[in-house]
Amino acid sequence: MYACACAWQVTCEYRMEKGACVPVRVHTVVISIQHSDDVTTQQLRKDLMDKVVTAVIPRQYIDSQTVFHLQPSGRFVIGGPQVTVILSHT
Numbered sequence: 001m002y003a004c005a006c007a008w009q010v011t012c013e014y015r016m017e018k019g020a021c022v023p024v025r026v027h028t029v030v031i032s033i034q035h036s037d038d039v040t041t042q043q044l045r046k047d048l049m050d051k052v053v054t055a056v057i058p059r060q061y062i063d064s065q066t067v068f069h070l071q072p073s074g075r076f077v078i079g080g081p082q083v084t085v086i087l088s089h090t
Contacts, residue, residue, distance in 0.1 A: 007030075007031070007032045007033075008029075008030060008031045008032070009028070009029075009030045010026060010028070010029050010030075010057070011026070011027045011028040011029075012024075012025070012026050012027060012061070013025050013026075013027050023061060024061075025061050025062075025063055025065075025066070026057055026061045026062055026066050027065075027066065027067065028066070028067040028068075028069070029053055029057070029066065029067070029068050029069070029070070030069040030072065031048050031052060031053075031069070031070050031071070032071055032072065032073060033048070033071070041071055044070075044071050045070040045071050048070045048071065049068070049070060053068070053070075
């Protein structure tokens with residue numbers, strides 16, 4: 001159903017408290033994951049929210065202004081080395 005190729009980013013807001021960075025809230029969550037052809041984007045986004053976001057990020061850091069970009073590019077069926085391009089300049 002889901003493959004290994006994925007990318008994610010979580011942007012958090014912090015405050016300084018007695019010299020320590022203390023997390024205040026999650027501002028943005030971005031997750032993209034490779035998947036099989038039979039998975040719809042709608043189901044994938046639901047699974048990412050239910051099985052990843054809510055399972056990993058403590059509820060107290062999510063608020064009504066948290067932005068979620070779950071599978072923002074849509075379908076990601078083909079991944080891995082056959083689609084990865086690395087350019088180098090000498």
